[in-house]
Amino acid sequence: QVQLAESGGGLVQAGDSLRLSCAASGGTFGTYTMAWFRRPPGKEREFVAAISWSATNIDYADSVKGRFTISRDNTRSTLYLQMTSLKPEDTAVYYCAEHAGGSRTSANSYDTWGQGTQVTVSS
Numbered sequence: 001q002v003q004l005a006e007s008g009g010g011l012v013q014a015g016d017s018l019r020l021s022c023a024a025s026g027g028t029f030g031t032y033t034m035a036w037f038r039r040p041p042g043k044e045r046e047f048v049a050a051i052s053w054s055a056t057n058i059d060y061a062d063s064v065k066g067r068f069t070i071s072r073d074n075t076r077s078t079l080y081l082q083m084t085s086l087k088p089e090d091t092a093v094y095y096c097a098e099h100a101g102g103s104r105t106s107a108n109s110y111d112t113w114g115q116g117t118q119v120t121v122s123s
Contacts, residue, residue: 002027002112004096009117016086016121022079022096022114030074033057033099036081037107038092039116047105048094049081059104064090086121093118 008020020036035050049070050059058070069082079096094117097110 002029002098004098004112004114006094006096006114006117009094009119011120011122012086014087014121014123017082017084018086018119019083020081020094020096020117020119022081024077024079024098027098027112029077029098033104034072034079035097035099035104035110036070036079036094037097037110038090038094038119040089040092045095045107047107050099050104051079057104061105083119086119088121088123091119091121 003025005023006020012018031053033050033052036048037045038048039045047061048064049068051070051072055072067085071080096114098112099109100111102109
């Protein structure tokens with residue numbers, strides 16, 4: 001069973017950049033679609049971005065398109081989320097997840113999750 005561990009969160013100002021990492025261990029990271037989700041304060045978990053195992057298929061939520069970039073390094077079993085032009089509404093706990101099947105943008109399609117990393121963007 002793969003284990004996922006996010007890192008890289010923190011407190012930044014609006015307009016700043018931040019890069020999140022998700023280290024995978026104990027599984028076959030390179031064969032699965034991976035994704036980032038986030039849970040803003042008081043809201044439901046929402047899709048951010050997904051990337052296929054070969055990085056040939058990438059999806060973004062409209063709210064982050066053009067500002068966030070998802071990538072992966074299968075040799076290092078690590079998933080990344082480069083976030084630029086951060087806004088206060090990007091404040092959330094960010095989670096990485098491994099796809100189990102079904103819609104790539106639905107949290108119900110992912111069966112393994114990290115513990116999350118907090119990103120706070122001040123105005």
